[in-house]
Amino acid sequence: MSAIELQSISKIWGATTAVDNVSFSIDQGTFAVLLGPSGCGKSTSLRMISGLEEISQGKLIIDGKDMTTASPAERHLSMVFQNYALFPHLNVEENILFGLKVRKTPRHLQNERLSKVAQQVGLEQLLDRKPAQLSGGQRQRVALARAIIAENPICLMDEPLSNLDAKLRHIMRVEIRALQQRLGMTVIYVTHDQAEAMSMADKVILMCNGKVEQEGTPEELYNKPATTFAAAFIGTPPMNLIDPIACNLGKTMPQNGQDEFLIGIRPEDITLSDTKGLKAELVSADYLGADTVVTARINDQEILVRTPGKVTIAEPVSTRLQWHEEAVHIFDKSTGKRNDKVKVQSF
């Protein structure tokens, strides 16, 4: 059974529609990520699920019950906020116990759960500190502890790692994922960072302009992007979307309607060659450590190529690009939708 189901939910403020007819469902115990660029409606969707924002249209089902108009507390969920939302006047212990105290949980239960949770997130030594005396990562842990101590089956997270530095973010990513699996929580996690989504999610819901662009596992999004937006959003560097005619690839396309399609190839699926393949000119290189992202140019189309090791390009050099037909994704130029019926020929 799905833990959470959104049925055609919209959020309308006057003339603007922030979330437009969004439907998806999330199974119990799933780590779901709402992914998208800023302003795509992912945070608004999360706030509507939490009950902090009213739902303009549609229906929200949580655990089989209609919760469209229920108050946040009735929905039995926890939430972790971007800026942690710790109460500055309370110490760590009081912050973690805040919800239990509001709900008047018996004192001995509070203590029991506190010691368990404090141990789980590694805060035993810091219980009497004020939030101002904690580092970013420790504050994040307090926010997590406050969310899990309620033992709610659902936890919502709104860009919880965006204020941390890269190294700490990686550590917390692993910890949050491990905690979610150990506790069997259903998590909805909002982020604009596709790497975060790919590494943590069981299911990714990609949003753009208030609509769901694609939903699926990280592999599905990476291997079979449903639209040009999904193709360009997932992966670093993003997928190359090129016009076949401008790149002298007309003959690889079906005879009729060569100009109706875009072809997408991931930078990591292209190899550089001296002898065979498509003629191109290398213009610049971005060294990343393990590999280098090279910018190649065919006529006026730029194509990114990911190649192992270090490559330096002092001045433009000509080369040839190669890829397998299976690596090619075809999209309709007019709608941006994936088209699996069309096959390309090798060149």
Next chain:
Amino acid sequence: MISIIKRQKISFSIESSAAYFLAFLWVLPLIYALWAAFHPAEYATRFELFAPLTLSNFATAWEQAPFARYFLNTFLLVTSILLVQFVLCTLAAYSFARFEFPGKSIAFGLVLIQLMIMPEVLIVENYTTMSNLGLVDSILAIGLPYMASAFGIFLLRQTFKTIPHELEDAAKIEGCSLWQILWKVYVPLARPTYVAFGLVSISYHWNNFLWPLVITNSVTTRPLTVGLAIFGAPESGVDWSIITAGTLLAVAPLLVAFLLFQRQFVQSFMHAGIK
């Protein structure tokens, strides 16, 4: 370079000597009161370093007028005003800061207008209202016109507005009602503002004179300031030593409190943004 530092030094020393001068001018009456109150009457207007010290002026003042009763009245007045102000201003400020309702900006405009009107202008109007309510010559009548303080509403609204929305959201998720959010999030976070406003309110109403003089006419309601004025009125004979002793009695609690909590006072004023 050197000349700039020099010039800064000079301007600093001018500023500080001006400050010392002003402070001296201000403290002069207090110094005189201390001198006169602790010496016999014949030394009240002349200075002699080794004049005999005495506490008899205080005893006489205490006996001649019902200061104990005046203290009680002032204490009741100041605390009742402060408590009601806290409640009313908190509620009003919360709704101005966080709720949308029709006529909100007009209502807030009216509150701001109240800030610009000197209370003395309203003495006659207030007296009529109090007499219509049948409250003339009661402690409640002294406090009532000041209880819905525009200053307090404004100050708390500004403070509440600076409290991040996320904290309120977090409290809502944890199941807090509106009252609980106010009580557990907004009020504790606005503590410095409450302290600062409390100080302003206490010192203002402790020292307030004209309105209590108009509205009270018996010992059981008169606050210290009015009692002191009657005590020191020319028709009851001018004895500077006893008058200054009575004055010191009247200002002592505030003075002692200020000296004790000076640091906290200044800090909370800085926090609350009042200078």
